[in-house]
Amino acid sequence: MIFDADGLPLEERVDFSGLKASSSQYTFLKREERKIINMADHVITRSKKSVDIHLGAIGVKFAPKFHVVSNGRDESMFYFDAKNRDQVRAELGLGKNDILWVYTGTLGKPYLVEEMLALFETFLSRGNQGKFLILTRNPDYLKDRVSPESESHLIVRAGAFADVPRFLMAADLGMSLRSPAPSLAGLAPIKLGEYLLCGLPVLVSREVGDTEELLEDKNFCCFYEKGKEAEFLAWFENLGPIHPETIHKFGLAHFGLKSSIAQYLKVLDFGGEG
Numbered sequence: 001m002i003f004d005a006d007g008l009p010l011e012e013r014v015d016f017s018g019l020k021a022s023s024s025q026y027t028f029l030k031r032e033e034r035k036i037i038n039m040a041d042h043v044i045t046r047s048k049k050s051v052d053i054h055l056g057a058i059g060v061k062f063a064p065k066f067h068v069v070s071n072g073r074d075e076s077m078f079y080f081d082a083k084n085r086d087q088v089r090a091e092l093g094l095g096k097n098d099i100l101w102v103y104t105g106t107l108g109k110p111y112l113v114e115e116m117l118a119l120f121e122t123f124l125s126r127g128n129q130g131k132f133l134i135l136t137r138n139p140d141y142l143k144d145r146v147s148p149e150s151e152s153h154l155i156v157r158a159g160a161f162a163d164v165p166r167f168l169m170a171a172d173l174g175m176s177l178r179s180p181a182p183s184l185a186g187l188a189p190i191k192l193g194e195y196l197l198c199g200l201p202v203l204v205s206r207e208v209g210d211t212e213e214l215l216e217d218k219n220f221c222c223f224y225e226k227g228k229e230a231e232f233l234a235w236f237e238n239l240g241p242i243h244p245e246t247i248h249k250f251g252l253a254h255f256g257l258k259s260s261i262a263q264y265l266k267v268l269d270f271g272g273e274g
Contacts, residue, residue, distance in 0.1 A: 002267065003040035005033075008050055008186035015181040016110060034058055037065075042267050044069050047209035050186035067267045068210075071188045072260025073197055075252055078165045080199035080244040088170035092131065092155060099123075099130035102171035102200070104164055105191050107134070107141035112177040112205075112224075114145060119203075119229055121150045126233065131155050133171065135164055168198035173236065176204045177224055184208045193255025199244025203232060214254060220247050 010029050013019035019026055037043055037058055043066050045051050051066045094100060101120060107113050120132045133155045134142070146154055157167070168174065174195030178184055187209045195202050201220040206212055215221040220242065222235045253259065 001040050002042045002044060003036050004044045005037070005050065005054065005186075006044075007046060008053065008183045011183035011186070012181075015183045037062065040065065042067060044264075044267060045186065046071060046188035047186055048213070049210060053185060067263070069263040069267070070255060070260045071190045071193060072257035073190065073193050073255055075197060075256045075258065077162075078168070078194050078197035078251075080169055080248050084166050085169045088166055092133070092170065094131060094170075095129065097129050099128060099173070100133055100171045101130065101173045101175060102133045102135065102168060102195075103175040104135040104168070104194065107136050107138050110179045110181075112179060113141065115224075115226070116175050116177060117146060117150065119232070120153070121147060122229060123233060123236075124150060124153060126237070128237070130172075133157065133167060135159070135167060164194065165198060168194060168200060171198075171200055172242070174198075174200040174202045176202055178205045178208055180205070180207060193251060196247055196251030197255060198251075199242070199247045201236075201239060201242060201247070203236075218250070 010019070010026060010033060014021050014026065034057065037054065043054070043062075045054070045066060045068055048068055051063070051068065054066070055063055089098075089100070092100070101123075103111075103116060105111070117132075120130075123130065131153050132150070135157050137158050139156045139158055142154075142156065157163075159167075174191070176189055176192045176195065178187075178189070184205075184207055189204075189208060189211070192202060192204060192211065201222075202215075203222050203224050204211055204215065206223050206225070212223070215223075219239075222232050224232060
């Protein structure tokens with residue numbers, strides 16, 4: 001029996017859905033979760049941090065049954081191609097010196113949309129030229145949240161998933177922010193893998209899964225901290241030449257689909273350590 005503990009679902013309900021940790025419902029579900037972990041031969045998680053949290057609740061004696069697997073993306077879809085980059089940038093009406101930021105995914109309070117828009121406005125106010133491309137299926141969330149000053153610099157698309165990679169290749173920065181919450185320790189944000197596989201530098205939040213451990217010393221990554229927006233802008237404006245192929249190679253090692261499949265097979269075949 002293999003239990004896929006994808007994230008920390010009960011803690012996510014406490015953080016984002018109003019479930020009370022003191023409620024009988026939470027107590028019941030937590031008890032059932034522990035039963036399943038006790039019964040399972042192997043437990044799959046998305047981060048080392050979530051393993052530590054589970055072991056803190058049930059005991060370190062269960063450590064051998066835990067295995068971390070990544071959220072992989074198909075590297076035949078997500079990659080960098082200079083010709084495609086130029087073509088899409090022309091489609092979007094970008095000039096030679098225009099900088100393109102990109103965000104892909106759901107919009108909502110947990111994703112710090114207002115903070116991303118404010119950062120972009122500040123970026124423009126410093127004399128930079130650019131656009132902010134938002135790829136989402138709930139664009140209505142942006143109503144009344146975009147200032148008149150930045151509205152003409154915003155591009156919103158709600159296309160098919162198959163179109164996402166070509167847009168990412170055209171960008172200069174990928175945004176992956178989340179509101180701080182304890183349950184984020186169990187996540188492995190899939191959009192981060194998409195950005196890296198497409199060769200993008202990234203702005204990310206701390207305390208999300210194993211992101212800090214993975215990216216702390218990488219010059220193509222900056223960690224967002226409220227109150228330190230100027231430091232991010234200085235980092236980005238002085239980033240220098242980017243080598244998308246190098247970032248793609250890193251993304252391939254940690255977020256490629258083949259890597260994820262190998263990790264799953266290791267668990268399913270009951271071979272080796274997690």
